[in-house]
Amino acid sequence: QSALTQPRSVSGSPGQSVTISCTGTSSDVGGYKYVSWYQQHPGKAPKLMIYDVSKRPSGVPDRFSGSKSGNAASLIISGLQAEDEADYYCCSYAGTYNYVFGTGTKVTVL
């Protein structure tokens, strides 16, 4: 149950795109199509942004997208906005009643 690996921080100017990687193993990210991404602002509960690798819940802007290749997943934020500045966490299903989060990435809007 080792945490998935994410970069500690990424940054971009308003309007730019940023990509957050999430690297796991064949037992989690690589083995299932159940990767989700969460946005967390300081002092707030996490918010689901992407599920099942690339699906967006209702209400999440379409500038948030997800993908996966092998043991690595990615969250792409296009057209970066000031309100996107937050911490982001990936999470993968890892088999029957097993789950693992990523280490978290701080997104800074310059």
Added chain:
Amino acid sequence: QVQLVESGGGVVQPGGSLRLSCAASGFTFSSYVMHWVRQAPGKGLEWVAVISYNGSNKNYADSVKGRFTISRDNSKNTLYVQMDSLREEDTAVYYCARPSGTYSSDPFDYWGQGNMVTVSS
């Protein structure tokens, strides 16, 4: 609307015990798997425990296995976690979370407000 309200947090000495509760409303509680997720101060999210819709299946993170017990009372729409042999590294905000659907693989869609547990002498 879905609401999850945690209670029971506080300060406890190392080796002590605490029970957190999560009162659920706005949905059919007995139909959903439920989770506990925690976040140590300044740290990332850590999945802690899961319980099936009827309580027959449970699983835990290695870091709490043998010390924490997740349970539920579907007649009271309430989720619990009994935390024993607490360590300083258990200090965290504890969230209860409900998935978007009724499958165990469904993502965490609804979260409580979080409840702080501090383990300190």
